[in-house]
Each structure stands twice: as C-alpha cells, then as structure tokens.
Amino acid sequence: MVVLVTGGAGYIGSELIREMSRDKRFAGETIRILDNMFRERYVSLWNLPREAHYEFIEGDIRKKEDVAKAMKDVTLVYDLAGITNAPLSFEREELTRQVNYEGAKVVMEAAAKAGAELIYSSTASVYGPTKGVVDETYDCKPVSPYGKYKLMYEMEMLKAAKEGRVRGMALRLGTVYGWTIGMRFDTVIDRFCYLASIGMPLTIYDSAVNEKRPYAHVKDVVRGFLFVPGRKDMYGGTYNLVGQNAGVGEVVEAIKGFLPQVQVTITSTPSLNQLSYVLDNAKLAKAGFKCEYGLKSGVKDIIDKFEAFTRSSKKQRFP
Ligand SMILES: NC(=O)c1ccc[n+]([C@@H]2O[C@H](COP(=O)([O-])OP(=O)(O)OC[C@H]3O[C@@H](n4cnc5c(N)ncnc54)[C@H](O)[C@@H]3O)[C@@H](O)[C@H]2O)c1
Structure with missing residues (x-):
C-alpha cells in the first residue's frame, strides 16, 4: 500500500x-x-x-x-x-x-x-x-x-x-x-506560547478575551x-x-499555569480578524471520534521546548 x-x-x-x-x-x-x-x-x-x-x-x-x-x-x-x-x-x-x-x-x-x-x-x-x-x-x-x-x-x-x-x-x-517538529508559529496559541516563553508580553484585544474560537x-x-x-x-x-471553543482569556490562563509571570497587555484596538466561531463537533462524535487533548497539555508541550529560556524566566530574569 x-x-x-x-x-x-x-x-x-x-x-x-x-x-x-x-x-x-x-x-x-x-x-x-x-x-x-x-x-x-x-x-x-x-x-x-x-x-x-x-x-x-x-x-x-x-x-x-x-x-x-x-x-x-x-x-x-x-x-x-x-x-x-x-x-x-x-x-x-x-x-x-x-x-x-x-x-x-x-x-x-x-x-x-x-x-x-x-x-x-x-x-x-x-x-x-x-x-x-x-x-x-x-x-x-x-x-x-x-x-x-x-x-x-x-x-x-x-x-x-x-x-x-x-x-x-x-x-x-x-x-x-501543539508541538510538532514542523510546527507553525503564526497561529494564536502557538505564537503566544513562543512569546511567553521568550519573555515577551502578550497583547490581547479586550473584545477577544471572551470571544470564542474553535481550536x-x-x-x-x-x-x-x-x-x-x-x-x-x-x-x-x-x-x-474541534477540541474546544475557547476565548483568548482561557488561552492566556493556560499559559499562565506554566509561566505565571507572563505579562499581558489588554488593548481596546479591534482586531482586524475579529470573528467569532463556536463550532459543534457532534457530527464527528456521532461517527465515533472524540478529541482527547486539552489546552493545558498543548501549551505545556510547546513551553517545554523553550526550556532554556523559561528556566531563567522562572527566576524572574526576563530581559
Ligand atoms: N494549522 C491549522 O490551524 C489548520 C486549521 C485548519 C485547516 N488547516 C489545513 O490543514 C492543512 C495543513 O495545514 P498546516 O497547518 O500543516 O500548514 P503548513 O503551512 O504547515 O503546511 C502546508 C504544507 O503545504 C506545502 N505546500 C504549499 N504549497 C504547496 C504546493 N503548491 N504543492 C505542494 N505542497 C505545497 C507547504 O510547503 C507546507 O509544507 C492545510 O490544508 C490547511 O489549510 C490547518
């Protein structure tokens, strides 16, 4: 085959x-x-x-x-x-x-x-x-x-x-x-994990904090x-x-669970791509498939890869 x-x-x-x-x-x-x-x-x-x-x-x-x-x-x-x-x-x-x-x-x-x-x-x-x-x-x-x-x-x-x-x-x-060897860093969760890991602040729009998106x-x-x-x-x-429909606020909370000192800036400037999606995954579930992984494990896997930087960040040594 x-x-x-x-x-x-x-x-x-x-x-x-x-x-x-x-x-x-x-x-x-x-x-x-x-x-x-x-x-x-x-x-x-x-x-x-x-x-x-x-x-x-x-x-x-x-x-x-x-x-x-x-x-x-x-x-x-x-x-x-x-x-x-x-x-x-x-x-x-x-x-x-x-x-x-x-x-x-x-x-x-x-x-x-x-x-x-x-x-x-x-x-x-x-x-x-x-x-x-x-x-x-x-x-x-x-x-x-x-x-x-x-x-x-x-x-x-x-x-x-x-x-x-x-x-x-x-x-x-x-x-x-989530981590793969060929991963992208132009999507929100992966990018936020990267930024947080290297000690950069996360900028989020106030309107997006609770606006759900499917992940x-x-x-x-x-x-x-x-x-x-x-x-x-x-x-x-x-x-x-879809594993979960989540607001950016939940994503940030998941990251904070591993990097509590991450700086978060909330701005009122609207996002250019301000769209809300809440998707139902019942059809695939009915066909017999269910997602098993959550935000925490996905975020942890990525942050772990940047351990060389988070090690020092845990000691509050951001530049
Ligand atoms: N990652 C996501 O969040 C996401 C969400 C929904 C759907 N998708 C879809 O899943 C698929 C894979 O996404 P991904 O995140 O792995 O993207 P990716 O950009 O990492 O991978 C796409 C691959 O396609 C290759 N490619 C581009 N143009 C090509 C061409 N003309 N001929 C042959 N190869 C070409 C690229 O080199 C790249 O390796 C895409 O179709 C994407 O639309 C991705």
Missing part, C-alpha cells in the same frame, strides 16, 4: 507521517510525501521512524505531472498541501486560489483516476462570521481568500464524492495548536485523520474537528 500525504512537511503533516508509522495498518507500508517546500520545513523530513518506508517527492500540487508521479499505486491520500495563514491570504489571494483551489482539484482528479480514498484537510475558516453554535449545515460565508478557496474546493470535492466520482470526505479543523490539538487532528480511512459512510461528508 502507498499512502500519499500532500503537504507532509508542514505543521500537521510532519506529525501525521510519523504517527502513521506507529499505526499497525500502515506499519511497513510506503508513506509518500509530496511537498514543494514552500514553507521550507526541511526538519520535518529528519529522523523519520524506521517502521515505515518513506518516499519524498519535492513537487507542486498545481502541476499535473508532479501529482501523477506522486499518485502511482496510491490507495489513500491525505490532502494537506496548501497556502495557510488566513490573514496573509488577503495579500496573496492569487497564490492562495491557485494552490488551495486549482491545486487541490488536481489532487482530487488524480485521486479519482487512481480510485484512491481522499481525506481533505478543510478549515473552520470556511464559516465566516457566525452566531451561536454552528454545525456543518451552516450557510458558510468565508471572509478571507483562504476560507473562500478552501470552501470552493471543498464543495466541489464533496459534490464529486456524492456523485461517486471520488471516495472523499473533508475534516474542518479548528485552529490547530484543535494537533494530536487530536492526527488521531482524527487516522480514524477516518475506510469509513465509506462518511464519504461526501464534511465534519468539524
């Missing part, structure tokens, strides 16, 4: 390709990574477990020839490649469209042709401004180009799946947090990805994968 992970060198992908080797369904099988190294996470390819056989193709999902090469003998595709970072997508809309929409379609067509199962990494950013608790039936109105093109592709993929042209499903992830621990995201293969009943469906 060959499993293809597009974007396998990224934040989530770097953990997925490792965890797969520990799953007996994949042990000894080939895990093929397709990534154009846009994010330059070369470290993600270091020290991979010996239990699985890895192949790496440096290639672009927008190029049919790269995807065709990567799809050879593949039975399962995790499609994680993409231009991430929603706020930045306003500045790079065309690139975001090309990769997150056109490129994803290239992957879908190749997966359909190969008869491979396709698991798509979608996002809570497809929803846009919401009221109350929303589930997957909510009428999405994404604000950022990132959310817009993720949704446009997701809708096409799910349509193809419902028509039986591809065996696919989408998981709509909350903002991911998912990266270990739960990987567990979710490993849960869904073979679930024919889930084909054509989209599923929220």
